[in-house]
Amino acid sequence: MVTAIVFVKAEVARIHEVAEAIAALDGVSEVYSITGEHDLVAIVRVRRHDDLNDVIPGRLNKVPGIRGTETHIAFRTYSQHDLEAAFSLGLPE
Numbered sequence: 001m002v003t004a005i006v007f008v009k010a011e012v013a014r015i016h017e018v019a020e021a022i023a024a025l026d027g028v029s030e031v032y033s034i035t036g037e038h039d040l041v042a043i044v045r046v047r048r049h050d051d052l053n054d055v056i057p058g059r060l061n062k063v064p065g066i067r068g069t070e071t072h073i074a075f076r077t078y079s080q081h082d083l084e085a086a087f088s089l090g091l092p093e
Contacts (some may be wrong), residue, residue, distance in 0.1 A: 002047070002051070002052060003043065003044065003045050003074040004043075004044040004045075004046075004055075004056065004071055004072065004073050005018065005044075005072045006042040006060060006072075007069065007070040007071075007072075008038060008042060008060075008068075009066070009067040009068040010040060010043065010065050011065045011066075011067060013063070014064070015033065015065075018063055018065040018066055019040050021044050021065075022060055025053070025063075027045065027046050027051065027054070027055035028044055028055065029042075029045045029093070030043040030093075035075075037069055041044060042060065044056060047089075049073075062085060
């Protein structure tokens with residue numbers, strides 16, 4: 001599984017509409033409104049790196065109301081479960 005984090009700048013009056021359109025795209029697992037330089041962050045999860053091309057420049061970047069995007073590819077996923085396993089002393093719970 002390949003995960004990309006896409007920061008999105010949107011037209012202010014269309015943030016809600018843009019978020020809903022992005023969330024409806026295949027390959028997008030979550031969309032959050034955020035504070036700071038960007039308006040939204042989308043989490044894209046696909047099977048292969050090549051599939052990112054279909055989702056991000058192929059569909060996500062074409063959503064009306066988007067002013068720009070910045071994409072970051074995740075190398076490794078750390079979840080609470082992974083962290084607990086990594087720091088486990090092997091003691092019974």
